[in-house]
Structures are given as C-alpha cells and as structure tokens.
Amino acid sequence: MKKDFIFNEINKIKGVGPQLSKYLKKRKIEKIKDIILNLPYSETDRSKIYKLNELEVGKIQSIKVKVKKLNFPRIRNLPNKIICEDETGKIDIVYFNSREGYLRKLFPINSWIIISGKVNYFNKKYQITNPDYVTKLENQDYVVKSIPKYNLTKGINEKKYRSISEQIIKNIPIIDDWLNKNFIDENNLMGWNESITKLHNSKDSQDNNSSSFRRIVFDELCANFLILSENRKRIRKKKIPKKLDKKYSDTIIKKLPFELTNSQKVVLDEINKDLMSENRMFRIIQGDVGSGKTIVSLLAIVNVLKSGYQCALMGPTEILAKQHFELSKKVLRSKDIKIEFLTGKTDYKDRKKILTNIANGKTNLLIGTHALFQKKINFKKLGLVVIDEQHKFGVKQRSELAKKGGNECDVLLMSATPIPRTMMMSLYGDMDISKISEKPLKRKKIITLSKPEKKINELWPFIKKQIEIGNQVFWVCPLIEKSAFLDYSSAKKKFEIIENKFKNKVGLIHGNLEKNEKHKILKNFLEKKISILVSTTVIEVGIDFPNANLIIIENANKFGLAQLHQLRGRVGRGEKQGTCILLFKDGLSKNAVKRIKILKDSDDGFFIAEEDLKLRGFGDLIGYQQSGIKNFRFADPVNHEDLFKLAENYVKNISNEVNEKKYSFLLKLFDKAEIININEI
Numbered sequence: 001m002k003k004d005f006i007f008n009e010i011n012k013i014k015g016v017g018p019q020l021s022k023y024l025k026k027r028k029i030e031k032i033k034d035i036i037l038n039l040p041y042s043e044t045d046r047s048k049i050y051k052l053n054e055l056e057v058g059k060i061q062s063i064k065v066k067v068k069k070l071n072f073p074r075i076r077n078l079p080n081k082i083i084c085e086d087e088t089g090k091i092d093i094v095y096f097n098s099r100e101g102y103l104r105k106l107f108p109i110n111s112w113i114i115i116s117g118k119v120n121y122f123n124k125k126y127q128i129t130n131p132d133y134v135t136k137l138e139n140q141d142y143v144v145k146s147i148p149k150y151n152l153t154k155g156i157n158e159k160k161y162r163s164i165s166e167q168i169i170k171n172i173p174i175i176d177d178w179l180n181k182n183f184i185d186e187n188n189l190m191g192w193n194e195s196i197t198k199l200h201n202s203k204d205s206q207d208n209n210s211s212s213f214r215r216i217v218f219d220e221l222c223a224n225f226l227i228l229s230e231n232r233k234r235i236r237k238k239k240i241p242k243k244l245d246k247k248y249s250d251t252i253i254k255k256l257p258f259e260l261t262n263s264q265k266v267v268l269d270e271i272n273k274d275l276m277s278e279n280r281m282f283r284i285i286q287g288d289v290g291s292g293k294t295i296v297s298l299l300a301i302v303n304v305l306k307s308g309y310q311c312a313l314m315g316p317t318e319i320l321a322k323q324h325f326e327l328s329k330k331v332l333r334s335k336d337i338k339i340e341f342l343t344g345k346t347d348y349k350d351r352k353k354i355l356t357n358i359a360n361g362k363t364n365l366l367i368g369t370h371a372l373f374q375k376k377i378n379f380k381k382l383g384l385v386v387i388d389e390q391h392k393f394g395v396k397q398r399s400e401l402a403k404k405g406g407n408e409c410d411v412l413l414m415s416a417t418p419i420p421r422t423m424m425m426s427l428y429g430d431m432d433i434s435k436i437s438e439k440p441l442k443r444k445k446i447i448t449l450s451k452p453e454k455k456i457n458e459l460w461p462f463i464k465k466q467i468e469i470g471n472q473v474f475w476v477c478p479l480i481e482k483s484a485f486l487d488y489s490s491a492k493k494k495f496e497i498i499e500n501k502f503k504n505k506v507g508l509i510h511g512n513l514e515k516n517e518k519h520k521i522l523k524n525f526l527e528k529k530i531s532i533l534v535s536t537t538v539i540e541v542g543i544d545f546p547n548a549n550l551i552i553i554e555n556a557n558k559f560g561l562a563q564l565h566q567l568r569g570r571v572g573r574g575e576k577q578g579t580c581i582l583l584f585k586d587g588l589s590k591n592a593v594k595r596i597k598i599l600k601d602s603d604d605g606f607f608i609a610e611e612d613l614k615l616r617g618f619g620d621l622i623g624y625q626q627s628g629i630k631n632f633r634f635a636d637p638v639n640h641e642d643l644f645k646l647a648e649n650y651v652k653n654i655s656n657e658v659n660e661k662k663y664s665f666l667l668k669l670f671d672k673a674e675i676i677n678i679n680e681i
Helices: 003-007 018-026 032-037 100-108 138-144 158-170 181-184 192-201 211-235 247-255 262-275 293-306 318-331 348-359 395-405 421-428 454-466 484-501 516-525 561-569 590-601 604-614 641-655 662-671
Strands: 044-045 060-071 080-086 088-094 112-122 124-129 131-134 146-149 284-286 312-314 339-342 365-366 382-387 410-415 430-436 447-454 472-476 506-508 532-535 548-553 579-584
Touching: 003 032, 003 662, 032 158, 032 662, 044 312, 060 088, 060 138, 088 430, 112 138, 131 138, 138 516, 181 472, 192 211, 192 561, 192 662, 211 395, 211 421, 211 516, 211 641, 211 662, 247 293, 262 284, 262 293, 262 410, 284 421, 293 312, 293 365, 293 382, 293 410, 312 318, 318 339, 318 365, 318 516, 339 348, 365 395, 395 472, 421 604, 421 641, 447 454, 454 472, 454 548, 454 579, 484 506, 484 641, 516 532, 548 561, 561 579, 561 604, 590 604
Parallel strands: 088 124, 284 410, 284 430, 312 365, 312 382, 339 365, 382 410, 447 579, 472 532, 472 548, 506 532, 548 579
Antiparallel strands: 044 146, 060 080, 060 112, 080 088, 112 124, 112 131
16 A cells, blocks of 8 residues: 555545545544544543443443343334343443334344443433444454544544544555664654554553654654755855945944844844845844844844845734834934835825835835735845744745745844744744844833732722823733633723723723724824723734833733733833733632742743743643644643754754655655645655
8 A cells, every 4th residue: 555545535534424524624634644643632441341230320331231122112202222131230221313223233132242331320220322332242352442532523423433543543554764773762762653553552642751652743843844944945045145334224323312232233243144145044033022123123124225125024913014114214214215114004096106116126115014025016126024023924934935035135034922942943943043132221120010809909099190190001801711702891891990990091902803993992002092901912012102111911820921921021111110910819829829920030031931831831831822833733842852852953964965755754744745845755
C-alpha cells in the first residue's frame, strides 16, 4: 500500500458514508491522517468480566451472561427487552428503536455472550440500555480489555469510531523514516510507524513524556522549523544594498522631546545594517508595551526614503494606523516627504489620486490598514514594508507579503505580544529578532494594586478625583464565559452603574458592536469627549490614549498574566503616573495569588510571560489561542523544552541539504506543505 493512502479523504475507508463523513468533519477529521493524529485522551476499562451480583450502577462494566428470553412488545414506543442471567442473578438488556431481526441474530436463545455497557438500576433490577458491545465468547478478546477513548462529536459512537481507527492503524504502510536509528535511540524517541501504533494501543498518548509521544512532538516541531527555515531562505534573497545617509534621521533624533534608550539605538543599528546588506531584511522588533518600537521604525523609514525608495507602514486597525499617520507627520517633518493615509474607508476620489501618486512615485510613505496590499496598489519603487502587531499574520501571510514587496523590498515586523523564550524561535525562526528591552526614560512605572470586589465602593472617590484632574479611565469587565450575550449583559449592567455615578461621561464597547460604532466610541474617548470607557474586549494593543492613566480590571484572576500586563500597558503612556487596579473575588487559589504578586512586582512583559507559562502551563494560557500564538497540537513549551531545542538544532544542521522529497511526508502530515507549495510526495 502506498504512503499517499494516509492523505486520502476519510470517505475512502470502508464503513464511512456521507453522513458519518459529515459528523467527522465537525471534529476536523477529513483525511485519513486526521484519524492517525487524533490520539486517545483516555481509556475505557472493560478488561474485567463481572458477575451480576458485583455490578455497580453508573459504571461501564463487562459481563458474561446466558440469553433466556426476548421480549418484543407490540405497543409503539415501548423498548425491546432481552432477559439474561448468570449463576448470581438476572439483568435486562434494553433497546430503543432496534429491529427485531437484528436483535434475534445478536442474542440467540440459550447462548452465552459478552455484553459491555453502562449499568443502570430500574424496577429493582439491573439493566444495560443500548450496550456498547455484544459479542460471542470467541470474540471476547476484542471487547474485554482497556479500550482507547477518543474525543468524539454527536452522531459518532465509540464502537463505530474504534472500528474505523483500528482499520486505519492496521493498514498504515511502512514509512521510510526521516530520522536515523542512532538519533532516535539517543533522544528517547521511537520509529514513526511503531510510535503511531503505540499511541493508539496503549496509555502512551496520555503520557507526554513517553517515547512515542515525544516522537510525535519532535515531528511536529521539525515540520514547524523546516517551514520557517525554507521561508527564510526564500525571503532572504539577494538585493541591491541601500545607501543610507543618516544625517536626516540624526537631525530627527536630536529634535525628539525624549532621548532614545540604549535598546532602541541597538535595534535601529541592527535594522540599518540589514538595509545596507546584500540580503533582504526580514526582521521582527519584539518590544514590550510602550517600549518605543514605532519611533524606531519611523527612523528606519526615513533612512530608506532618503535613499530614494518608497515605504509602507501597516497597522491592524484603522484607529492604530491613523495614530501612526499622525505621529509620522510630526516626526518626519520635511517638504520632500509626501505621506498618504489609505484604508478601506478612503473615498473613491481620494483613493484614485493616492493610487496614482503611489504608482508614479510622488507618494513616499503610505500608511494604512491591510488595504495597502490589495492587487490594484502598485508602488513605483517600494524599499521597506513595516507591519505593526504582526502576530495576526501566519507564516503563509508573511511569505506572501514578502513576495508582494518585490525583490528590493525589506520587511520589518513589530509585535508587543510578549513571547516566552522557548517559543520565540518556533514562531519567528524565519526572521531575525531584535528586542527592545528598556522602557522610555521618562515613563513612570505603573502602580499595580489589588482589591476584593466587595470593596468596590471604595473606588468611586478615587475615580472622581482622577476625572477632575483630567485623567481618563478604562474599566475592563469580567470574562464570564464564551458567551457574547452574557459578557455584553454584564458590561451593560456595569455601564449603567458607572453612568449613574458619572452622568454623560461613560462609553461602552462590547463584542456585539458594529465596527463603525466601536471606532466612533474609541474616537470619542481619544478626543476626551468621554472620561470612562467600559469594555468587554481587550482594548486595542498599541493605540496610544495619552490621558488614560487608570485601568480597573474586574475578575482579574480570569485573565492570563501576559494579558493583564498588556491591558495594564494601555495606561501611563505619557509622563503622568499610571495606575492599574485588579479586582478579584474572595477565595483565590494559590496560583492566582502568585500571579497577582508577579504582576505587582514586575513590569517586564517578557519575564511575566515566562512566569505565566511556568505557573499555568501552555494549554491554559488565555490569550495565546486568540492571538494565533498557540499553534501546536502536541508540543508544549513547558514539558518539551528540550525537544524545542533539539528540533531547532536538527533543522539547522540539515538546512543546507534539505531534501524536500524526503521531508514532504512530514510537512503534509502537519498541514505545512501548502505554505511553501510542496505538492509531491
């Protein structure tokens, strides 16, 4: 059997018709490989045969009984009943909506059979309703054992799924392993075929340090690093080095109302070296909230503009892009530099004019949202693209973006999302990484306080005083559960309470709001038309609200540490003192107390992300899933730190001799092949 069997559609398997395919699709099982990668999360213990006088209500148990009587009522809606016994008692086996002929075949009178299912008690008698398994004694080995338990959706029963899974696992062709035996043995791994069989037929899938589980983790990480390595090679091609005259950027630096931190100077130097090199730049600036990434990118932009190229700066939202536009006009004050602003909302007449100016080179710097990269937009000589809050882009988008810019275009990405060290290379391995680790010198450390929610009334005088001295307030409402309505109703309730105390000074943002309405409220807050903003959503990362100096976060223990730190960074952006108040309910867990202490003691987002990872584990990091960072199915940066390093080094060592054909099976297995267009096996 060929190995491409693994990539066939699931309906090629015997017993999988259109209806079952539909149910499997709900579990994201569309191909045979998806069954292979859907590991059992537990086991159902059917390994012991119980006497009828040993049964326990509510438990799944296996019994060996003799069929005594079949009862098929002629009244509609009454169940069919099979009376069975052993030497210790009697039991009813009950079926709803089952055909008489089918049951007569399954339960021959006076024959001994094995039954396995959930035990109930009804009318002073044990019964099993619609048992999971009924089989002859000679087939008992198939039933009487620990059976793997899979996450299933409505419409698929364990028995049916098990028969499909077993059929597939038995028929997996022998794959030529991409790892050699010495490497496998030295690193406590296992051969690929053996590992898959073990993961589906033992408790290995529940032990993330078993040799078979470590093997699948290593494969997943390898696929990830291979793609990043390949992407890096494809992007960092040769280009004409840019000739930089830094006189103008030096003049701008001298006129800034603040001094650049050492960290900013180092990062700017790294970018300038890339711009002047013979290889295209593909670099990310990792910087904590408010560390001054944007000013560094603008200084890099001016150097590129002065060397005769155009630049583009893209923000994730219109309001953030508009802020970049306003800041660039203040910073890059020159008659020689024409800056334009373009979003999806730009009217047709202005848009047409902007497109003409870009094409003929009159516009030097274009700032806007993702509208910048539509097909109709053609730059005359694009030399640098800067993208803010890049975590919204995956590897495929990064690759396409680099193509859009052309061969002479350098790419600079920025992110304020703190990433734990273990994950940095697994996310950004196709890029060079620059890190701004210092805060601006004049920026005061945000005071972080915690308070029980029952003492909320003590806050009102403090809020009143803040508003009187011209400060604005963010009030972030609790995350109740995954329900837009409940989150909305809780925020609306809070809005009404606060509006009652501060008439006409409060705005409300929630998930049900239209984009335009949300934008309008944020604009009102930015223009100081309202003093308090109640929100259920995380306030846009990167947007500068210079007068917002107090943030109150309800139910703070429901947020991840990294998320709380991001929220806290919305305030204290100017020279005034910022304050963050964490409200919490009584009875905090030890972990929650530790997390609040870490947040109070540190304002280093990278340290906080590391600590959050240690305390909560990768699977529980609220916020990572939403921001697209949690992109591993099996690998866990906490439990598999050694494998992250091992996979990274493995790919580095083979990067010059990567045989795409050799690794294409691995890339297709983890849905990575299409990113770099590997189509053949």
